[in-house]
Amino acid sequence: MKFELISLEEDRIRFLLSGATAAFANGIRRACMSEVPILAIDEISLYDNTSVLFDEQIGLRLGEVPVVAEDLDGLCRPEDCQCGGAGCPGCRVDFMLSSEGPGTVFSQDIQFTDPGVKPAFDKIPIVVLGEGEKLVIEGFATKRVGKDHSKWQSGTLCGYKNLPSIEIGACDGCGKCVEVCPRNVLVMDEGRAKATNILECSLCKLCVDECEAGVIKLTPVLDSFVVSIEGSGSVPAKQLVASAAEEIRKRAEDLDAKLAELS
Numbered sequence: 001m002k003f004e005l006i007s008l009e010e011d012r013i014r015f016l017l018s019g020a021t022a023a024f025a026n027g028i029r030r031a032c033m034s035e036v037p038i039l040a041i042d043e044i045s046l047y048d049n050t051s052v053l054f055d056e057q058i059g060l061r062l063g064e065v066p067v068v069a070e071d072l073d074g075l076c077r078p079e080d081c082q083c084g085g086a087g088c089p090g091c092r093v094d095f096m097l098s099s100e101g102p103g104t105v106f107s108q109d110i111q112f113t114d115p116g117v118k119p120a121f122d123k124i125p126i127v128v129l130g131e132g133e134k135l136v137i138e139g140f141a142t143k144r145v146g147k148d149h150s151k152w153q154s155g156t157l158c159g160y161k162n163l164p165s166i167e168i169g170a171c172d173g174c175g176k177c178v179e180v181c182p183r184n185v186l187v188m189d190e191g192r193a194k195a196t197n198i199l200e201c202s203l204c205k206l207c208v209d210e211c212e213a214g215v216i217k218l219t220p221v222l223d224s225f226v227v228s229i230e231g232s233g234s235v236p237a238k239q240l241v242a243s244a245a246e247e248i249r250k251r252a253e254d255l256d257a258k259l260a261e262l263s
C-alpha cells in the first residue's frame with residue numbers, strides 16, 4: 001500500500017491511497033468520524049437563563065462547540081478512569097460561562113478551569129442577550145468518541161472516491177467535453193482534448209455522454225482512492241488520520257490475538 005499526500009491544512013487533509021481496498025479506505029473514513037477521541041461539553045447546570053433560547057437549545061449549542069486540549073492524552077475516557085466514571089479531574093474538565101446583556105455570548109466566553117483547554121474557535125455565537133438578560137452556566141467536558149454522540153465526532157466531512165483514469169482516443173477537437181466538464185479537468189491542447197488535474201474529476205461521466213465520437217474512456221482505478229478528511233477543529237487533520245490508522249491497527253491486532261486463541 002502506498003500513501004501520497006495531496007494537500008494538508010490545519011483542519012483538512014487530502015491524500016492518495018494506492019494498492020488498497022475500498023474497505024480499508026472506508027475504514028479510515030469511519031475511524032476518523034467515530035473512533036478518534038476528543039473533548040466536548042458533556043453536562044451543564046444552568047443557574048440563570050433569561051435569554052430568548054430554551055435551556056435545551058443552549059445546551060445543544062454548547063455541546064457542538066469544538067474544544068481543543070493541549071494534553072488530550074493526559075485525560076481518560078470516563079469509563080476507563082480510576083474513578084469508575086463518577087467524575088474526577090482525570091476524566092473531566094470543568095467550565096464556567098457567565099454573561100449579561102446586551103451583547104452576544106460567544107464560544108470564547110466559555111472559561112475552562114484547565115488553562116490548556118479552550119474552544120477551538122473564539123467567535124461561535126451561542127446566544128444574543130438583550131438588555132439585562134443573563135446566562136450563568138457551569139458544566140464539564142469529557143473525552144469520548146463520535147460513536148458515543150456526534151458532538152464527539154472528530155472528523156466531520158470525510159469521504160473517498162476511486163482515482164479516475166481518463167483516456168482519450170481519436171479526438172476530433174469539437175471541444176464539447178471541455179465545455180461540459182464542471183470541474184475543469186479537461187482542456188484543449190493542440191486541437192485535442194486532454195485531461196489535466198485528474199484528481200478533481202468526480203467521475204460524473206458528463207464528458208463521456210457529450211462526446212459524439214465516443215472516444216473518451218473513463219474508468220475508476222479500483223485499488224486507488226483519493227481520501228478527503230476534514231476535522232471539527234478539535235485535533236489537527238494530520239493527527240486525526242494518524243489516530244484513526246492507529247485505531248485500525250489496534251483492532252487488527254486484537255482480532256489477530258483472538259483468532260490465535262481459537263486456533
Ligand code: SF4
Nearest residue numbers: 181201202204205207
Ligand atoms: S467525468 Fe465529469 S468531472 Fe470527470 S472529466 Fe468527465 S465531465 Fe469532468
Ligand code: SF4
Nearest residue numbers: 171172174175177211
Ligand atoms: S467531446 Fe470527444 S471529440 Fe470532442 S473534444 Fe472531447 S474528446 Fe474530442
Ligand SMILES: [Zn+2]
Nearest residue numbers: 081083088091
Ligand atoms: Zn475520573
